[in-house]
Each structure stands twice: as structure tokens, then as C-alpha cells.
Amino acid sequence: MPRILIVEDEPDIARVLRDDLALEGYDAVVVGDGEAAHAATTSSPFDLVLLDVMLPGRDGFDVCRDLRRAGLTMPIIMLTAKTQESDKVMGLEIGADDYVTKPFSPRELRARVKAALRRAAADAPEVYRFGQIEVDFGRRELRAGGAPVDVTAIEFKLLAAFIRHRGRVLSREQLLDEAWGRDVYVTDRAVDTHIVNVRRKIEPDPAVPRYLVSVRGAGYRFEG
Structure with a gap:
């Protein structure tokens, strides 16, 4: 929306x-x-x-x-x-x-x-690149080092929102709107779970995020 x-x-x-x-x-x-x-x-x-x-x-x-x-x-x-x-x-x-x-x-x-x-x-770029990652908006595909990575529709929407607003903090409420819409009830915990899944697919070390960082008390920010 x-x-x-x-x-x-x-x-x-x-x-x-x-x-x-x-x-x-x-x-x-x-x-x-x-x-x-x-x-x-x-x-x-x-x-x-x-x-x-x-x-x-x-x-x-x-x-x-x-x-x-x-x-x-x-x-x-x-x-x-x-x-x-x-x-x-x-x-x-x-x-x-x-x-x-x-x-x-x-x-x-x-x-x-x-x-x-x-x-x-x-x-907007058809393909957005950072590190070894390619996000292909035309094909709605995620690739790491040229190899395709399985990604759900929600995960792709979240990643697209972060790229579109890169460098800015997005709250969980804003991410809910971006990925699920306002008519669907989803908990904050579900947002966090999907963020963990996205990190596993884009981060060199998901335990120490480089691109998708947490901002205490505010949400998440994409630094790719």
C-alpha cells in the first residue's frame, strides 16, 4: 500500500x-x-x-x-x-x-x-545488488553468488521494502503494512521470525548482521 x-x-x-x-x-x-x-x-x-x-x-x-x-x-x-x-x-x-x-x-x-x-x-533498478546478493524485481528472484535462493513471497516483500527505503529505520508496524497489508492480523513476533529467515539468506554471518541491522526500540534498517 x-x-x-x-x-x-x-x-x-x-x-x-x-x-x-x-x-x-x-x-x-x-x-x-x-x-x-x-x-x-x-x-x-x-x-x-x-x-x-x-x-x-x-x-x-x-x-x-x-x-x-x-x-x-x-x-x-x-x-x-x-x-x-x-x-x-x-x-x-x-x-x-x-x-x-x-x-x-x-x-x-x-x-x-x-x-x-x-x-x-x-x-527503480530491475536488479539490486549488494555483496554477493542479487534481488531481481522483474523475476521476483533472490540469488547469492549467482545461485538461486528459495524465498517466500513475504520474505521477498520485506526485502523489497528494505531496499526501497534503504538507510531508514522501518518499524514492525510499517513492515506489517508492507508485507501483509492492514487487513491481516500478524504479530510482531511473526515479523521478527521472517527477519531472521531473510538474514539467513542474505547475510554472510546471520548472527552478526551486516546488511539488515536491528535498531533497539525502533525496528530494522537495511544498509546494503
Whole structure:
């Protein structure tokens, strides 16, 4: 389930965006200013950001610039009532992927969100390599030293989530959403068990993890 961060200080607009995206199957989170956006993106992974330009305090241009400086690569779609070409050019030059002017139709925004997520997926490497490991997303295969490794569907989803958010801590709750979805009841213990299984397949020494490390009290982080 793709996670979308909505940065919008108008409660009515934020609620409409959140509810509309939720109906499309997205996990939408709302924050009201730039500081909250920074906190949200540093503590939790998102697949796309909808960013209003006119925010209290720091405007959306500053927020977009900071997200890119922090090395975050998820698509950013800026939302604004400003229609001047110079504003659109500025947004795109500082790292936004798209620029939507208000008022906009929910249908148009949904289409732009889908297109941005589709482009991001297309830009992802077909095969991701680290150490002696190859993760083939096209074939949904795991290989070690060129030899195929048996991997379950859940294990592959977990590994794909870690690679997609490499360098960031993922909580057990986030991993549950990534691998099983929100409609399935799975215990934290089950997540830990699957992590152990993944380590056995990717780590030179599973007892001393190099790639899939535990972060006490927070979750796990992939460092491949």
C-alpha cells in the first residue's frame, strides 16, 4: 500500500485529499506545516508527497528544497493557487516532480499521483545488488553468488521494502503494512521470525548482521 504524505494547512482541503486517496487504496497521512513534514519524513518512509506551497512559517518551496537536500527521492507534487509560470519553474527546479494549480479536480490529482508513482517504479533498478546478493524485481528472484535462493513471497516483500527505503529505520508496524497489508492480523513476533529467515539468506554471518541491522526500540534498517 503506497504511503502518501499530505502537507496542507487548510483542514477542509486536507480532509478531502486524505479521504479521496484512501478510497483509491493509499495510506494518506496529513500534516499542516513544514516542520511537521520534516519530522514525518525523517521518522517514517513515504512513497510520495503532496506539498502545498502556501504554508504557515516556511513555504512549500523551502520544504521541497530541504527534502531533496536530505537525500529523499520520493516524488513530490506541489499544490498551489499560484498560476505564474515563474512559480512553476521554481518548484520544478528545486526538485518537485509535478505542479498542480488550485482548484483542481480529484480525478486529475489521482491521475497525477498514479503517474508519479508509476515513473518512480520505472526508475527503480530491475536488479539490486549488494555483496554477493542479487534481488531481481522483474523475476521476483533472490540469488547469492549467482545461485538461486528459495524465498517466500513475504520474505521477498520485506526485502523489497528494505531496499526501497534503504538507510531508514522501518518499524514492525510499517513492515506489517508492507508485507501483509492492514487487513491481516500478524504479530510482531511473526515479523521478527521472517527477519531472521531473510538474514539467513542474505547475510554472510546471520548472527552478526551486516546488511539488515536491528535498531533497539525502533525496528530494522537495511544498509546494503
